[in-house]
Amino acid sequence: MMVMTAKVDKKKILMVLAGVAAAILLLLLVFGGGGETQDPTVQTSTGNDKRVAFLQEFGWEVNASPAQSGEVRIPETPTKAYERYNALQKSQGYDLTKYAGQTVMRYVYKVTNYPGATDPVYATLLVHKDAVIGGDITDTSAKGRIHGFQMPQSVKEPAATESTQPSQGATTGNETAPTTDTDATTPTRQATTAPAA
Numbered sequence: 001m002m003v004m005t006a007k008v009d010k011k012k013i014l015m016v017l018a019g020v021a022a023a024i025l026l027l028l029l030v031f032g033g034g035g036e037t038q039d040p041t042v043q044t045s046t047g048n049d050k051r052v053a054f055l056q057e058f059g060w061e062v063n064a065s066p067a068q069s070g071e072v073r074i075p076e077t078p079t080k081a082y083e084r085y086n087a088l089q090k091s092q093g094y095d096l097t098k099y100a101g102q103t104v105m106r107y108v109y110k111v112t113n114y115p116g117a118t119d120p121v122y123a124t125l126l127v128h129k130d131a132v133i134g135g136d137i138t139d140t141s142a143k144g145r146i147h148g149f150q151m152p153q154s155v156k157e158p159a160a161t162e163s164t165q166p167s168q169g170a171t172t173g174n175e176t177a178p179t180t181d182t183d184a185t186t187p188t189r190q191a192t193t194a195p196a197a
Contacts, residue, residue, distance in 0.1 A: 051107055054132055055123050059151040062109035062123055069107045072126070076101040085136075092148035094134040096126070104128040111137065119144065 048066070055062050074096050075082050086096045105127045114121040119141035126134040138146045 051125055051127070051132075052109070054125070055109060055149070058149045059113075060111050060123055060137070060149075061113040062111050066107045067110050067122065069105065071103045072106045073103045074099040074101065088136060088146065088148060089134040092134075092150065094132075096134055099128055099133060102128065104133065114139065117141070123149075 048064070051066075052062060052064060078086070078097075078100075082096075089096055107125045107127060109123045109125075111117075111121040111123050114137075117139060119139070121140065121144075122138045124135045124138065125132055136146050136148060138144065
């Protein structure tokens, strides 16, 4: 009887196993095996062009570049202002409570076709992982209001073009994009985003 033995190099076996594990991980990442499913009601918004197109679906024309962008943290402990703002979000099919404690991106665009507007009007989008998770349209006039993305019936007529309208991305110097006001008592122009915690 003949017995054969072979010397096995443990380092080579470990390298082969590491290579196989890396290849499997790469295949999972490439073919979407991340395990995370996306809510079918969430609209994706990868890139500026997609965000602008999202607003255009509601009939809004906006400057191509955001007037403001930055991170905002969704509060873990709701305040009255946050609850009012989230009520607006729920009325249009969103719910910010899913994102409590998380940081999301906020993009603010100047609306150029809000009929009858004498003061700037802004569209705010809240975006998490390339998906719109909420936002609003804010009229900054003294009697202005904040409302959801849907264009109000009284606003759907085409706006008259003004020759004094600044070009895309330009400001006249007295325009400012809406900011957060955590002490707002009604969902008006001051409550344009989820208040920072």
